[in-house]
Amino acid sequence: MKAPNIAIIGATGAVGRVFLDIITERGFPTSSIRLCASERSWGKTLSVANKTITVEEATPQLFHEMDIVFIAAGSEISSILAPVAVEQVAFVIDKSSAFRMDPDVPLVVPEVNSSDLSEHKGIVASPNCSTAPLVMVIKPLNDIVAITRVITDTYQSVSGAGSLAMKELLDQSENITSKRPINAIEFPHQIAFNIIPHIEGFLENGFTNEEMKMVEESRKILHLPDLSITATCVRVPVLIGHSEAVHIEFTEAISPGLIREILAAAPGIQVRDDPNANVYPMPIDAADKDEILAGRIRQDPANPKQISMWLSCDNLRKGAALNAIQIAEEMLRRNIPLKHRRI
Ligand SMILES: NC(=O)c1ccc[n+]([C@@H]2O[C@H](COP(=O)([O-])OP(=O)(O)OC[C@H]3O[C@@H](n4cnc5c(N)ncnc54)[C@H](OP(=O)(O)O)[C@@H]3O)[C@@H](O)[C@H]2O)c1
Known part of the structure; x- marks a missing residue:
């Protein structure tokens, strides 16, 4: 098959x-690359794969010329543009939450459920940035000893809320240290020197959308519709790298040593677990890495069936762009047809 024409929205x-960056680093095969953004950015140039490319409008004609369209522009834009791209017989890999729970749309982390890709009807969704590392850990463990309960508390960096949120953290930090007033626009409160236990809107059950995304997406990806799982999602003043405290209960006692062995052998996971030498995952170490980092693996003295651990992951890589590119690589590697008439 010839290398695909791709667009990034x-x-x-x-x-x-x-x-x-990742397309360039991995030498992702392309016949042509088109880059799109909002009207604000049309005419700007960006570099990718040693080429300088002008940002343009995402039009039906552009989709018609593409084989793969990656969309990372927010749910509203995805809801509008993805059906147009599919109509033009382009294959869509969507980073937003717009289609994740649609039964006709596979939601895929290639290390976990790549077999779902062949079921696509034109769109494949990539999960939330905290869901991806969580399911990558749950899957290999559950394959060895069944899991009965998962509790996760996230520590999510500001880049999870986009580039303006990164700027807001930097601006607030500078203004506070210079004793100047601050603006809170991207978050409901000041994020510099603070943490906010609130990501996305609150639902009637008291949880947030972000928390319920983690629950529902994990169940779908893992094919465990009844998995007992609870999440608390918290925004922290870190630029890049989400972390999670994860507590997993199994049907039987399992030693931290075996957990380390299973995770070390699992694809995409690096175990960093030597607390006495101050070695454990931190977002500063996970940033710019493809692997998710796992450590602080310990057995609950009050419940030998429960293991606690700490994860850090680059939310912009495995939590977002890398996962989407791996989906495309897997489709190409397995020769899964990209074309689908209509969703
Ligand atoms: N950040 C993460 O860690 C993460 C992780 C998983 C999933 N996601 C998802 O990925 C998507 C993008 O997130 P982000 O963090 O990259 O947000 P961002 O930094 O705010 O970027 C949004 C992008 O969308 C473009 N855009 C806005 N309106 C558009 C339109 N009408 N047509 C085409 N492009 C348009 C923007 O273009 P301009 O520059 O011209 O405004 C910009 O390139 C979201 O759906 C988000 O939920 C993000």
Whole structure:
């Protein structure tokens, strides 16, 4: 098969720019690359794969000329543009939450459920940036000893909310240290020197959308519709790299040593677990890495069936752009047809 024509919608954003880096680093095969963003960015140039490309409008004609369209521009834009791209017989890999729970749309982390890709009807969704590392850990463990309960508390960096949120953290930090007033626009409160237990809107059940995304997406990806799982999602003043405290209960006692062995052998996971030498995952170490980092693996003295651990992951890479590119690589590697008439 000839290398695909690809388009990246949202190429100027936090995720979009990492797409460009990863395509270049991995030598992702392309016949042509088109970059799109909002009207604000049309005419700007960006570099990818040693080429300088002008940002343009995402039009039906552009989709018609594409084989793969990556969309990282927000749910509203995805809801509008993805059906147009599919209508033009382009294959869409969507980073937003717009289609994740649609039964006709596979939601895929290639290390976990790549077999779902062949079921696509034109769109494949990539999960939330905290869901991806969580399911990558749950899957290999559950394959060895069944899991009965998962509790996760996230510590999510500001880049998870986009490039303007990164700027807001930097601006607030500078203004506070210079004793100047601050603006809180991207977050409901000041994020510099603070943490905010609130990501996306609150639902009637008291959880946030972000928390319920983690629950529902994990169940779908893992094919465990009844998995007992609870999440608390918290925004922290870190630029790049989401972390999670994860507590997993199994049907039987399992030693931290075996957990380390299973995770070390699992694809995409690096175990960093030597607390006495101050070695454990931190977002500063996970940033710019493809692997998710796992450590602080310990057995609950009050419940030998429960293991606690700490994860850090680059939310813009495995949590977003890398996962989407791996989906495309897997489709190409397995020769799964990209074309689908209509969703
Ligand atoms: N950040 C993460 O860690 C992460 C992780 C997983 C999933 N996601 C998802 O990825 C998507 C992008 O997130 P982000 O963090 O990259 O946001 P961002 O930094 O705010 O970037 C948004 C991008 O969308 C573009 N855009 C806005 N309106 C558009 C339109 N009408 N047509 C085409 N492009 C348009 C923007 O272009 P301009 O520059 O011209 O405004 C920009 O390139 C979201 O759906 C988000 O939920 C993000």
